[in-house]
Amino acid sequence: MSVATQPIPIFPPTAAIPLRAMPLAPLSLALTAACRRISRAHPGLIRRLGEHDHCAFALDPTDLPVVLLLEPNGGVPRLRVMRGEVASDARISGPLAALIGLVHGAFDGDALFFSRDLVISGDTGAALALRNAVDDAELDLAEEFSAMTGPLAAPMRRIFAMAERRTGVALTRPEEAGTW
Numbered sequence: 001m002s003v004a005t006q007p008i009p010i011f012p013p014t015a016a017i018p019l020r021a022m023p024l025a026p027l028s029l030a031l032t033a034a035c036r037r038i039s040r041a042h043p044g045l046i047r048r049l050g051e052h053d054h055c056a057f058a059l060d061p062t063d064l065p066v067v068l069l070l071e072p073n074g075g076v077p078r079l080r081v082m083r084g085e086v087a088s089d090a091r092i093s094g095p096l097a098a099l100i101g102l103v104h105g106a107f108d109g110d111a112l113f114f115s116r117d118l119v120i121s122g123d124t125g126a127a128l129a130l131r132n133a134v135d136d137a138e139l140d141l142a143e144e145f146s147a148m149t150g151p152l153a154a155p156m157r158r159i160f161a162m163a164e165r166r167t168g169v170a171l172t173r174p175e176e177a178g179t180w
Contacts, residue, residue, distance in 0.1 A: 008107075008117055009097040009168045011063040020065050024081040031079040035070070038144050039077050046075045048133035052126040058088035061096035070130075090126040094118040097169040102131075103139050106170035140173040 039046055046053055049072055059068040069080045069088060092099065094117055101107040102118075109131060112118035120127045142160035146153045164171040 008095050008101070011061070011096050013063075016064050020083075024066065024083070028080045031068070031081065032077070034145065034148065035077040035079045037148060038139065039072075039075060041144070042137040042139065043075075045133050045137045045139075046072050046077070048136055049126075049129050052089075052123070052129040055089040055123065055126040055129075056087070057126065057130055058086045058091040058122075059099055060086075060091055060093035061099055062093055063095045088122060090120070090122040090124070090130070092118065092120055092127055092130075097167075100141065101170040103134055103141060104170045104173045105135065105138070106174050138173060142172045 049055070053072050053074045055072070057070040057072075059070060061068070066081050066083055067086045069078075069082055069086050071078045071080075094112060098107055098112055098117055102109055102112070109118065113120065142157065142164075146156040146160065149156050160171045163169070
């Protein structure tokens with residue numbers, strides 16, 4: 001059974017409790033550094049956003065008490081982890097596993113949208129540009145994050161593979177990845 005035909009895993013509420021109290025600045029700094037590395041490795045990602053390369057995108061994992069605010073800034077991206085209401089040009093909301101699965105092409109975005117597992121609000125043109133940019137880049141977040149660890153890349157790949165098997169969350173790009 002492929003990832004796309006399984007139910008969308010929901011992040012366990014008890015596992016999300018630390019995000020309610022922990023300082024978010026270090027996580028924001030780390031994710032910003034990762035976004036900048038990814039944008040350097042995939043320069044077409046920002047170019048593909050076109051006129052939306054300065055839009056603010058709220059990525060709202062509905063099963064977590066935080067929102068990710070992605071600001072491409074014309075090629076110098078910033079990703080902030082925030083609590084509460086976040087002003088943005090476009091908002092994409094859904095379970096964390098669905099949002100990650102969209103990046104990897106494991107879920108069909110249209111199907112998630114029409115089933116209401118994914119909600120898009122604000123500038124839908126900007127959201128569509130982000131979708132197309134990410135889809136075109138064929139990102140594999142597990143591979144990107146593993147590569148950042150240098151000599152620990154191989155063990156990190158094994159950790160991501162184990163986590164993917166145990167959680168059902170598409171942490172890597174499947175061979176037969178579809179489009180969202």
